[in-house]
Amino acid sequence: MKIRRSIRLNLSCYCCGGIDFENKEMEWNNVEDMYFLHYEDNPKVKCLNCGLEDYLQNLVPRGFIHEELVNN
Numbered sequence: 001m002k003i004r005r006s007i008r009l010n011l012s013c014y015c016c017g018g019i020d021f022e023n024k025e026m027e028w029n030n031v032e033d034m035y036f037l038h039y040e041d042n043p044k045v046k047c048l049n050c051g052l053e054d055y056l057q058n059l060v061p062r063g064f065i066h067e068e069l070v071n072n
Contacts, residue, residue: 004070012062018049019062 010019022045029036037043037056046053 001069002072004068006066008064008066009061010064011056011059013047013050013052013054014058014060015052016047016050017062018047020048021045022048 011021012019013021023043027038027041027043029038042055042057044053044055045059
């Protein structure tokens with residue numbers, strides 16, 4: 001057994017670090033139960049934690065470490 005380490009990146013609010021946002025004006029493409037944004041539009045989002053409204057391009061990546069045991 002060995003430990004596999006990876007990192008999951010989420011966009012986060014630069015004011016409070018929250019990762020949950022309200023969809024203000026985003027359009028989505030649904031492909032096989034996955035959702036992809038029309039990123040060219042630079043839609044506006046609202047942080048559910050602190051209420052900050054800003055454009056998607058202004059959000060910052062926040063990393064979460066994930067570790068799991070795997071067989072060689």
